Amino acid sequence: MQRNVNVWLLSSSSVQLGTLWIMKTSILPMLNSMPYKAYVDACQRIDMHVFHPIAFWNGLATTGLSAAQAIRSDDPVAKSLYAAGxxxxxxxxxASEGVNRPIWRQIERWSPQRSSDGWRAKRRRWHLAHQARTLGAAVAAGAFVAAALR
Incomplete structure (x- = not known):
């Protein structure tokens, strides 16, 4: 059972990290290099209603499972690693549900013809939240690898 849980935790956090990393290193630099009108057009073509809920529910399920592992573990180091994960x-x-998804919902309603007031600030908040969730997934994946090796 322990092995199956570790496989789930490693898989879940690693897939999440990979997806977030791809977005961080390729999609966001592309979007952030665009002028306002092109940015809005591109963002409105990306269906984030698929990704954000997966990030949220996967994050939540993995959080719960790893918290349960932390409680069940007799090894204090493993407890700490599962808790960190x-x-x-x-x-x-x-970050996905509380920051990124609400901002994305707003961008979906923007008109490429409207004023770009506030656009840079929203884009910056979305970017910072994305950085936080990427870091969170990296911490989790690393902690789960270390816990599985104990």
Whole structure:
């Protein structure tokens, strides 16, 4: 059972990290290099209603499972590692649902013809939250690898 849980935690956090990393290193630099009208057009073509809920629910499920592992573990180091992983995936869930998704919903309603007032600030908040959730997934994946090796 322990092995199956570790496989789930490693897989879940690693897939999440890979997806977030791809977005961080390729999609965001492309979007952030665009002028306002092109940015809005491109963002409105990306269906984030698929990704954000997956990030949230995957983060939440992995948080719960790793917290349970932390409680069940007799090894104090493993307890700490599972707790760190739970915290990291919790950051993924909270940043995805609490910051990124609401901003994305706003961008979907923007008109490329409207004023770009506030655009840079929103884009910056979305970017910072994305950085936080990428870091959270990296912390989680690293903690789960270390816990599995104990």
């Amino acid at each position: 739970a915290l990291g995936m919790g950051v993924v869930a909270v």
